[in-house]
Amino acid sequence: MRGIFNTVRWICMVLTATVFLGQLLIVLMRYLLGFGFLEIxxxxxxxFASLVALSVIVAFDGGNHVRVDVFRQKWDDAVxxxxxxxGDLLLALPVFGIMLWAAFPLVKSSWVILEGSPETGGLPGLFLVKTCLLILxxxxxxxCLQRLIGAxxxxxx
Incomplete structure (x- = not known):
């Protein structure tokens, strides 16, 4: 499992660089050269969409997800x-289980038609991005199951 989470972390780093450099290129092309590419x-x-979805598990795995630390700092580690x-059992598992169940038809239909960009002349492959709605x-x-089984x-x- 550690290998999967490390791979996702690496993918998020690549996606972050892609967003930064791509947006920089778009701005430079548009304002310095006067043109742009829809594909970029x-x-x-x-x-960016993939990064947002995949970074959730990176934060979760690193223990950087949202908590109410005002209370946590007063309690010992066992509590x-x-x-x-x-939280894993009563909140995360049900919420993400529902998300998996609800996203499956959307992703399936996107794969059936090999959905691409809604823009004319845009990139194909939007179905791959929507797959992140299942991966997340x-x-x-x-x-969560790994942590609960370990406990x-x-x-x-």
């Missing part, structure tokens, strides 16, 4: 771990 704008949009487990919840669910193993040692 689509590539930046696709990279915080139990709260994290309850699947990875979060795997991460159960630890409890029975």
């Amino acid at each position: 704008q689509d590539a930046v949009n696709y990279a 915080n771990r139990r709260i994290d487990w309850l 919840p699947a990875l979060v669910i795997l991460h 159960v193993r630890q409890a029975f040692k």
